[in-house]
Amino acid sequence: MIPIYLDNAATTKMNKNAIDAMLPYLDTVYGNPSSLHSAGQIANEALTNARERMAVLLGCEAREIIFTSGGSEADNQAIISAARLGAKKGKKHIVSTAIEHHAVLHTLKKLEKEGFEVTLLDVHENGLITPEQVADAIRTDTCLVTVMYANNEIGTIQPISKIGAICRERGVLFHTDAVQAVGHIKINVNEQNIDMLSLSAHKFHGPKGIGVLYAKKGILLSTLIEGGAQERGKRAGTENIPAIMGMAAALESACADMDQNTAKLTALRDRLIAGLSEIPHAILNGDASQRLPGNVNFCFEGIEGESLLLLLDDKGICASSGSACTSGSLDPSHVLLAIGRVHDIAHGSLRLSLSEENTVEEIDYTIDAVKEVVEYLRGISPIWRDLVNGKKEFIIK
Numbered sequence: 001m002i003p004i005y006l007d008n009a010a011t012t013k014m015n016k017n018a019i020d021a022m023l024p025y026l027d028t029v030y031g032n033p034s035s036l037h038s039a040g041q042i043a044n045e046a047l048t049n050a051r052e053r054m055a056v057l058l059g060c061e062a063r064e065i066i067f068t069s070g071g072s073e074a075d076n077q078a079i080i081s082a083a084r085l086g087a088k089k090g091k092k093h094i095v096s097t098a099i100e101h102h103a104v105l106h107t108l109k110k111l112e113k114e115g116f117e118v119t120l121l122d123v124h125e126n127g128l129i130t131p132e133q134v135a136d137a138i139r140t141d142t143c144l145v146t147v148m149y150a151n152n153e154i155g156t157i158q159p160i161s162k163i164g165a166i167c168r169e170r171g172v173l174f175h176t177d178a179v180q181a182v183g184h185i186k187i188n189v190n191e192q193n194i195d196m197l198s199l200s201a202h203k204f205h206g207p208k209g210i211g212v213l214y215a216k217k218g219i220l221l222s223t224l225i226e227g228g229a230q231e232r233g234k235r236a237g238t239e240n241i242p243a244i245m246g247m248a249a250a251l252e253s254a255c256a257d258m259d260q261n262t263a264k265l266t267a268l269r270d271r272l273i274a275g276l277s278e279i280p281h282a283i284l285n286g287d288a289s290q291r292l293p294g295n296v297n298f299c300f301e302g303i304e305g306e307s308l309l310l311l312l313d314d315k316g317i318c319a320s321s322g323s324a325c326t327s328g329s330l331d332p333s334h335v336l337l338a339i340g341r342v343h344d345i346a347h348g349s350l351r352l353s354l355s356e357e358n359t360v361e362e363i364d365y366t367i368d369a370v371k372e373v374v375e376y377l378r379g380i381s382p383i384w385r386d387l388v389n390g391k392k393e394f395i396i397k
């Protein structure tokens, strides 16, 4: 059985154009861009070219593109840099949200131990924050606002342009973790008043282990890795040219096909949501409209998410209970808790994240499979028996 891959928020299959763009740099074009000889200069031209193409796609200048090892590094670098800059001016307050990726939340925790104060904004039940919440949270000592563009678990898309405008007006640096958004939603960092942005190639059909931190010119970054002069001298190490070339090609493809992909994905997503909504005592997590085109996330009452995943895997469906980082641990997702799901309900979650390669047949098969597995698991669950017998009250009506 060919697996039905519905875990594109965890990672994606590489695009053919991206693979083709990488091949020469894994084979014949292997020079080090820092070398002065011709082999090095050919590699350096490729690097410059990829940087310029990434800049065009994001709406910034080539010198504002910093290559990183992925989204986590870009998040760390952005937040640490803004914190160090702020501390120099006596500003040690940071505003963020309760539903950020752990690459952001754990970096903020580290800064708290160093004496920074962090305000994590509560999201509404639909997973959104309002620009007013950000405006109210900014203080005279705020050095950074960091709000994710789109959530990796529940797919909610935050009002980034409005938040950017508020930060610009108040003179506070604004960073967004756009790892789930880049390649899936139209973004222009200048028009949206974004000072720093993180992206990761493997979330838009590019290679793993490569990403970008966009940092507006004039923002002094902290030195992440000591050594050579690569990446503004802040991140030493010979550049990963094959991955960088693959990333640029993947983002070009994603942006060129975006309208078409969005239309296809939205139709598949809504078909899947409609099908799963027929399951009794189930609830869609995240906002119905301000939502990534490929994201579906449900909680089913009386179900244990891990069992659901394993049984779906037996049926050839690759799904997730939340983020790849939290699955495997017994703690329920911090995102689901933040939108008000109680522990028992949050444990019964299922995330299905689609790609444009999925088909209507796969979606219909998945709807049937989830219905069947949920019914089976409820049938053997003592908690479900109590709910049905009225000994316990349903939380999801």
Ligand SMILES: *Cc1c(COP(=O)(O)O)cnc(C)c1O
Pocket (backbone or CB within 6 Å): 009, 010, 069, 070, 071, 072, 073, 075, 101, 103, 148, 150, 151, 152, 177, 178, 179, 180, 200, 201, 203, 209, 210, 211
């Ligand atoms: C995947 C992801 C990251 C981490 O990116 P890596 O390239 O895997 O380090 C960060 N933030 C969000 C929202 C993500 O989805």
